[in-house]
Amino acid sequence: MTQLKVLAFDIFGTVVDWHGSIAREFDDIHPDITNGITGAQFAVAWRDGYKPAMQRVMSGELGWTLIDDLHRMILEDILQRFGITGLNEIQKGHLNKVWHRLDAWPDSVAGLTRLKSKYTICTLSNGNIGLLTNMAKRAGLPWDCILSAEVFQKYKPDPATYLGVAKIFAIAPEEVMLVAAHQDDLNAAHKSGLNTAYVERPLEFGAARIKDVSPHPDNTFHATNILALAEMLGC
Amino acid sequence: MTQLKVLAFDIFGTVVDWHGSIAREFDDIHPDITNGITGAQFAVAWRDGYKPAMQRVMSGELGWTLIDDLHRMILEDILQRFGITGLNEIQKGHLNKVWHRLDAWPDSVAGLTRLKSKYTICTLSNGNIGLLTNMAKRAGLPWDCILSAEVFQKYKPDPATYLGVAKIFAIAPEEVMLVAAHQDDLNAAHKSGLNTAYVERPLEFGAARIKDVSPHPDNTFHATNILALAEMLGC
Incomplete structure (x- = not known):
């Protein structure tokens, strides 16, 4: 060799x-906000949005886009889908950066x-x-x-x-x-x-x-x- | 602030x-090869070629060129100028990589x-x-x-x-x-x-x-x- x-x-x-880290952070958010969604569900849904988002860049539909921005697009999408409406702009920005804080x-x-x-x-x-x-x-x-x-x-x-x-x-x-x-x-x-x-x-x-x-x-x-x-x- | x-x-x-590191390595080359040039002279001449070489990239005369390749171009030039002819291809390649070995x-x-x-x-x-x-x-x-x-x-x-x-x-x-x-x-x-x-x-x-x-x-x-x-x- x-x-x-x-x-x-x-x-x-x-x-x-990523799964354990995101699930733990999400589960720390107040239950009034998380609408009955578990951290495990949330983590998997976020990651499941990754390949389709990437595909939009690779196909040329989106120009060159950093993962931070793709993660944010997916986040907006799943928050809406799960009916989670109680996060303000600063909280969403912080949550998006959980990908920088993975264990x-x-x-x-x-x-x-x-x-x-x-x-x-x-x-x-x-x-x-x-x-x-x-x-x-x-x-x-x-x-x-x-x-x-x-x-x-x-x-x-x-x-x-x-x-x-x-x-x-x-x-x-x-x-x-x-x-x-x-x-x-x-x-x-x-x-x-x-x-x-x-x-x-x-x-x-x-x-x-x-x-x-x-x-x-x-x-x-x-x-x-x-x-x-x-x-x-x-x- | x-x-x-x-x-x-x-x-x-x-x-x-860079000066001390290059001078030391050059001074370790056999005197039959270095033609009376000191390591200190050689180091300064090499570095003096840097800004003009960079300028050729910035002006567009050269396309995007890595420093490793610019260093090699300058090296060929100063070896010729100093009349140093006893280095083979492998030795020149090794010497060029002295920039990776700076103390x-x-x-x-x-x-x-x-x-x-x-x-x-x-x-x-x-x-x-x-x-x-x-x-x-x-x-x-x-x-x-x-x-x-x-x-x-x-x-x-x-x-x-x-x-x-x-x-x-x-x-x-x-x-x-x-x-x-x-x-x-x-x-x-x-x-x-x-x-x-x-x-x-x-x-x-x-x-x-x-x-x-x-x-x-x-x-x-x-x-x-x-x-x-x-x-x-x-x-």
Whole structure:
């Protein structure tokens, strides 16, 4: 195997627990406001709006739009759908930024710290740079570098994002490995010639929607979590 | 004063000692090859080629070109000018990457670490992202985020770079402070509404060309080094 140099990480669901973090924050809002909706329902509905919103950018219907702005569009939509009307502008702005305040999975910081001793570790997320930086600072994620769709002005799974990592470090695609909990992301990276590592996150969508985390033969590695990946890579 | 949130650092000369680092590496090359040229001469000649090369990009004579490639063009030019002909392709490629291996000034890591406890600290350099990441990893520079002209596809002093930092973090220009050892960089940032901190680096060009480091009234802060700046900012 070619020597790996850079590990690029998907973020939402792979490194941080968006479902649990959003559910917890939403459940802290006063019940008079939340209209009987649970945090778990709210989190899943918000995330479910993500791919259709992204699709509107990729199809050209929307111009280049940051995730912060896409999240806000989806938020307005689900608040209306759930009949939640008691949030003012400041509260909505604050809630939208919950994506900057997502908690890491318990193994992430320790696993990344070990991987960083041997590899360059970076983000490769559709999240915007400001969001990823604020998240890393709060959660203690020790990135060497924050890369985002914002740098390439293309969203994953556009090949420009995966190949962009190799280009930035002036290395071959196979010297980069994408680490993700989503097989579609890994498939696209594999097609661009990157190595791939699948990380199991069965609870990504909460306990009510357990995710299939079976191994896919195309992946270079399959790990139960980031600490286990560090172990497999001898870090 | 508005609350500062993000400190953006110029790199070459401000955080790292390009002159000393390049001079040392060049002086380690066998004297049969270096043709009587000293490391100090070589370092200054290389850096002197920087602004004219950048100017060729800014004028549109050259398309968008990464610093790694500009450094290589200047390197070819000065090797020829100094009559240095004994380096092969691999050696030239390695020498060109000395810009990824620059040592930090003695106060930089400690100063940045203290500033990071209170502010988001990022690079804002004309150096490319790969160069800045490799440099940070080797020298232990604890950036929250690596920003570069490469992200904005404009070189400093284009206002798009200074305002780009504010835009990335969705904050006002005056909530960003540029920290640099170069008054022209600070002047341009000031014009875009950023706060500015001058850092004294009298030895930037070596002991043979001591730099004037007198205070300029437009700067928000004037510090002898980055540790002193941390002290002034109460970190």
